[in-house]
Amino acid sequence: MRRSDLIRSKIEFTADLLAGLYGTPKLRRPEPSKILDVLIATKLSQNTTDKSSYKAFTQLRSLGSWEDIAKAREISIRQCIKVCGLANTKAKDIKIMLGELLAKFGTLDLRFMKDLDNETIYKELLSLRGIGVKTASCVLVFALGRDIFPVDTHVHRVLNRLGIAKTSTAEKTFSEVSEIIPEGRRYELHTNLIKFGRNICRAVNPHCSACGLYEICTFKERKKRKSVNSASANENNFLILEEI
Template identity: 55%
Template structure:
C-alpha cells in the first residue's frame, strides 16, 4: 500500500537531528517560509550551532525576528544549546539514535520551548521513526471526526498515539494533512463532498455540506482508500 505513495513513508534523512529540531522550534505559530528564513539567518549570519551558543542573545533575536515569538524562540534555542553542551559535551543529538521513542520524548521534553509536536517532527523527519505528529490541522480533523475529544493538540496526541497501529502512524499523519488541505479545511470544510460525512461528529457538518455541495473537488476518498 505504501508503495502507492512514494515519499510518504518516514525515512532517515541526511538532515541533522539538531537542525531539524531547531527548524521545527522556529516553525511554531508561523509559516514554513518565515521559519525557513529565520533558520537561514541563524546559519548565514551567525554560523555553526557552537557560534550560535556563543553569540549574544540580541544577535539570535535579530536572526529569528522574522518568524515571530522572537524572545521565546531565541531564549529556547540558546537554552537548548547551552544544556546540550553541559550534558553531552557537544552540540549534537546523535545520542538519541540509541533511544526508544518514549525515551526521546522524555529526554527532550525537559527543555523549555520544546513540545511533543516538535519532538515528533524531529523523530519522523530526521530519525525516520514511525510517529504521529499532531499539529493544529491533525488536531482539528480527528476532533471533528470524533476520534478523540481533546482541547489541545498535546491532549489529542496523548489520547491517540497508542491507538494507531505501528507502521501506520506517520502515513496516517501525512494523509490527514493532505485531507485537511483538500477537504477538511480549517475554514469552510467541504463536508458536502466528504466520504466521512456519515460517521463524522462535527456539529456544523450540515451547514458546511450545504455550503460546499456545489464546489468541485479533486479527490475525496484520500483516507478511506489508503489507510
C-alpha cells in the first residue's frame, strides 16, 4: 500500500474509533458576532489550562466592550488575565492587536468576515500581532463554522505518535495533514483528538493500556499493554471554546 493510502486509511480508522468513544460532535453553527471573542479566548488559552483561560477571559470582559478594552491600559489588561500565565506577553499582544484591528478596519465588529473566503480570513488574521495558524483556524471553526482542522499541541502529538504526521511543530502538522482529513469530519476529528490526547495519549505517561489505537501506534516509547481499562479514565473534556 502506498504511504498516502496508508495515511488516509489510518485517519479514517482513527476518526471512526474516536467517534465510537466520544461521539460525533457536529460542526459549529456560525456566530460571526463572536469572532473577536474566539480570537482572544484562543490567545488566552495558550500554555495554560482551560479553566484558567476561561477565568482570564471573563475577567477581561468585565472591563466592558472590546472597544473599552482597546482603550484600557495594558496594566489593566494584564491584571485581568494574570491567572492564565504569560500575562505580560498576552496583555501586550492583545492591546496591540486590538489597535491593529481598529487601524485597519475602523471597527472591532468583525462580522464582515463571514463573507470572506478561508484564505482571505487566514491572511487577515495572520497579519495581526501574536496570531498564529492555530488561533486563526479556531476562529474559522468556532466562530464561522468552517470545515477546518485546527492543530494544537494534543492533535500534533497524537498524530505524530500514530505515524499520521512526521513533523516537529503543530504548524507543520497542520500543513501536512489538514487537507487530507475527510471533508465534513475535520471538526469532529479535531475535537475528539483533543479529548483522546488529554485523557489517553497524554504528553507524559500515556495511558497505552487503555488505548484503542494501540495496534496502529508507531510511537517508539509506547508502553507494553497490561490490561484494557476504561478508555474514559481521568476524563478531562472541558474545552474553553465550547464555552465562548
